[in-house]
Amino acid sequence: MGKRTRRGTELPETVFCDASYLIAFFAPSDSAHEKARRIRKRFKDRPVRLFTLWPLLSEAATILLYHYGYAHASALLQAVRAFTVLTPDENDYVEASALFKEWNRDQKLSLNDLLTYVIVKGRLKDMPVLSFDRDIVRMRLRIVT
Amino acid sequence: MTSKAAITAVREALLTLPEKLAPGDSVEVLRHGKTVLKILRPLPQDEGNAFDVLDECLAALAPSGRRPPKDLASRHKHYLYGKKNAPGD
Numbered sequence: 724m725g726k727r728t729r730r731g732t733e734l735p736e737t738v739f740c741d742a743s744y745l746i747a748f749f750a751p752s753d754s755a756h757e758k759a760r761r762i763r764k765r766f767k768d769r770p771v772r773l774f775t776l777w778p779l780l781s782e783a784a785t786i787l788l789y790h791y792g793y794a795h796a797s798a799l800l801q802a803v804r805a806f807t808v809l810t811p812d813e814n815d816y817v818e819a820s821a822l823f824k825e826w827n828r829d830q831k832l833s834l835n836d837l838l839t840y841v842i843v844k845g846r847l848k849d850m851p852v853l854s855f856d857r858d859i860v861r862m863r864l865r866i867v868t
Numbered sequence: 869m870t871s872k873a874a875i876t877a878v879r880e881a882l883l884t885l886p887e888k889l890a891p892g893d894s895v896e897v898l899r900h901g902k903t904v905l906k907i908l909r910p911l912p913q914d915e916g917n918a919f920d921v922l923d924e925c926l927a928a929l930a931p932s933g934r935r936p937p938k939d940l941a942s943r944h945k946h947y948l949y950g951k952k953n954a955p956g957d
Contacts, residue, residue, distance in 0.1 A: 747941035755941040773918040790936035805921030
């Protein structure tokens with residue numbers, strides 16, 4: 724199960740945003756939007772670096788475009804400059820593909836979920852993650868709540 | 869401007885990028901008045917609060933007028949990939 728960073732503990736200076744957090748932040752009608760804003764407020768007046776992946780930005784922008792329209796997708800993509808956006812390399816995809824077969828008995832994890840796992844656990848050295856996706860939360864990642 | 873000239877202009881813009889742009893600034897390369905390349909220089913990642921940029925982009929949004937699902941964030945894969953066997957269900 725995911726490990727959660729508890730309230731009151733020191734906030735990380737680097738966090739990884741998955742697609743569900745990006746969607747929640749730019750989707751004001753979403754049930755997770757206020758929670759996304761509350762998490763953001765906890766980081767107020769602190770230096771913080773945000774990381775994500777290009778495939779996750781693509782996923783989030785597509786969903787925002789379909790359900791909220793061009794302006795919301797565009798707002799997310801204008802905010803790209805705030806992120807260190809990583810591009811998965813071939814090894815990341817190969818490893819995620821292997822895990823896809825290994826871990827996916829219930830067929831719920833997407834390749835992007837597994838790419839997130841591979842990169843957060845590897846290159847990003849178990850960086851804390853912002854996510855509202857149960858599949859991501861179920862993996863052994865440090866979820867910021 | 870020919871295609872070759874456009875490519876040269878883009879190359880020159882890329883070569884001079886670090887000197888020309890301050891963090892957060894952007895550069896545009898135009899061809900016949902149309903943007904052929906636009907580059908945003910990221911904010912320095914070792915200072916500041918990156919959420920400030922997200923706030924700024926969110927604040928500029930007007931209500932969409934649509935009625936999107938309320939569980940879009942938590943079940944985005946369901947909406948993106950379809951209902952049958954959708955991840956996240």
